[in-house]
Amino acid sequence: MPTTDGQSGRMAAVEPPEKTSQRSAFIYAAMVAGAVGLFVIIKTAGKLLSAPAQSGPVRFGRIAQAAASGELAHVLLALVIIIVFARGLGAAFKKIHQPEVVGEVIAGIALGPSLLGRLAPSASSFILPVAVAPYLNIIASVGVILYMFLVGVELDTQLLRRRTHASVAISHASIITPFLLGSVLALYLYPRYSSRDVPFTVFAMFMGVSMSVTAFPVLARILTDRGMNKTRMGTIALACAAVDDVTAWCLFALVVSIAAAKPGRVLLTVGLTAFFIFCIFKFVQPAMKWLVRKRVRDKKTTQGTMVIVFAALLLAALSTDAIGIHALFGAFLLGAVIPHDSALARDVTAKIHDLVVVLLLPAFFAFTGMRTQIGLVNGLNQWLVCGLIILVASVGKFGGSSVAARITGLSWRQSASLGILMNTRGLMELIVLNVALDLGALKPTLFTMLVLMAVVTTVATTPVLHLLKGEEELEAQGYPGRGELRKAMKDA
């Protein structure tokens, strides 16, 4: 009877495994009956007692009431719905050769005020009530911090070191062009979609950064899926995206520190950030290398090692938060100083990746969806503005990187493929936008437009790449590349 494993007690009374079954069943039944009888007597005696009306006021009293079961249930409900829906939509998007993250982002938006909130407001406010938002936010924040740590761990510093002339030029062109175009666009958007409490400089820099982001993980995934990660264009794209990532995050940290610092304290923030980076490389990197050697000695990553890693992670996140840039920079930087090909990196990733990506990150998609209100984009005019943002973002990122790629000697087709890959924004863009919204540098309408921009540019990548399908993919599939073909034709 394998289905009764979990019940034990009562079953044991009915079917004890030994010979004395009848006698012991009787004794056991008598024991239970006696116990129940005794409890009834105690219960009856207790009825006569009376308790104090209420215990006096207690200092930490309201902690006892904090987050009652109802809120936990709502958090669990929101999590399970977003996980199932986001994963389902992600799988559907994967079927049509789209990155899964697109499906997950759209699922978050659909559950928020933009779709479900319109069609069935009561369902929306049951699934994602406003009271749950702070809790989802904390779970999402912890998830994003851990995720950025993992992105840092996976960052192949070899890619940065083995950078070629081409990849440096392309990656910087692909940051500078969209950044400048974004700032120019800010001239148009600031009087319309910002507010007086945001200085123009901060607004323009945020617009610039939000145009410059590349989603390294999504890009890497697309390349791997198409078997292009080993081709020449693939290696250049990966190197560019890695450099972009690091540069964009540095730039973003600078912008956040300027936006968050009190006037006149910008230099202090920048100085502290530099000092923090110095400390990470000077003191934390050796410590992490020691942990890597310890992992090799121990033959496994012990719980003690994990305690050190988590404590260092939280401290790094706290430090950057205290400095005035966002907690996630510290997490990313700590991850980056763990050698990505070490056994420690593999173990740490294996131990936390799935929980973070499957359980915690969906809270981020749900929370982002709650804050994205497509209803705020009103009328043809605003939709045209939204289109303009998408256009400027794509021209900046796609144009900047593909022109630079062409100049450094790639074919037009290769340059265009590289440009469209760099135009992928994915999850990274959403992280930037959420930080900007938290800081008040973006207002909800513009936030929504930029989320749509992130979705559209990410969605556009695969079909455009498919149209441009060229020698790179043929090469990946084992066909000779164009160079070899030309050589073969010459030889013939």
Place this chain on the structure above:
Amino acid sequence: MPTTDGQSGRMAAVEPPEKTSQRSAFIYAAMVAGAVGLFVIIKTAGKLLSAPAQSGPVRFGRIAQAAASGELAHVLLALVIIIVFARGLGAAFKKIHQPEVVGEVIAGIALGPSLLGRLAPSASSFILPVAVAPYLNIIASVGVILYMFLVGVELDTQLLRRRTHASVAISHASIITPFLLGSVLALYLYPRYSSRDVPFTVFAMFMGVSMSVTAFPVLARILTDRGMNKTRMGTIALACAAVDDVTAWCLFALVVSIAAAKPGRVLLTVGLTAFFIFCIFKFVQPAMKWLVRKRVRDKKTTQGTMVIVFAALLLAALSTDAIGIHALFGAFLLGAVIPHDSALARDVTAKIHDLVVVLLLPAFFAFTGMRTQIGLVNGLNQWLVCGLIILVASVGKFGGSSVAARITGLSWRQSASLGILMNTRGLMELIVLNVALDLGALKPTLFTMLVLMAVVTTVATTPVLHLLKGEEELEAQGYPGRGELRKAMKDA
């Protein structure tokens, strides 16, 4: 220069890896300078613009403000302090042969109002401000739900099936005795430490359950550390604790359902619970067995499998919460139907164990510590009551199981060892107490006394076991057992 990996951009300008370094450095510098110049122009142009005073009121507006960076920082700070402190104290306790969990619980209490809150109130309210409590609670709740799931996964159902006459008798005596003694004690405590909004029956049952809990994980750990898990007494103790665990959780679920149900709905709750258990064994267990086979086919636990496991986990937790018993029962039961020796169980445990135990559970210790206020136990009289509770708990659990063990044929020394092992309460007790406090069935003073009881009974186990060090441990160390000695003496 390995220390500059993370900086990339600027370094690349100074030391490009190719020959054309000077020319490209010049171009690059010009590019950056041009970009900065352009941005300054844009910035100056932007100064002339003015933005709207404030964007209008937005429906989900306050979500944008929910849980600002300050709260995230406080949550991170609380987590890192409790992790470092709890782990440090845990390691110190391990040095003196105490279970680590004791150190962790005491660390939580020390950081709360009981110690730090008295010595340095400002430090305490900086580290654990009341505003952070709800977030810590949610993180702790998610941690405890995942932890109970892991306890379920590790539950060896073979232990339940291979139960002997002795283990059934002992385990039930060790539940019934403390439960009844706890109820009797309730007669004394109810008029003094409860309040009128709690019916006596609920109060008495909670007191009974809180006396009956055994910490299976702590017990198993102590046995393994002393090499006693393969000895006869060790196997009996493990089997008893497993049966106890399941029985106590069933009893606890019953009590919670009675306490939480609206009057007259108790039967409905019990019926729904039975239906839920039926569904888990009828439908979910086969699904989990299918996942186990899928794991074997796939040769690894895919992310898709983890999505199913997490979704099932959340749904099970939500179901038991909706029924009116606590979310953690669903999580435990789901874990219990995953075969504990399957590759799936190993992978799932490896993927989530460390994050749960190292990062999330400390929030539970901190939150429990915040709610434990030793200051509420006032004067000699109340301390005597606290002592009485500890005495009754120990007499019930230790006495009940050791007498039953002696009757079923173990030596006095073995029986006493088994009794003291069953008296270990550890983390499980704290989970029960927190649920009772949440439901209002316990008031803060009594909660504190019971937390102290849990600590004292857990602390007592190892030294008493050491005093009783007998043939079991000699046997574990390779010496012949007493039976063999007698036989040898007879033969001689």
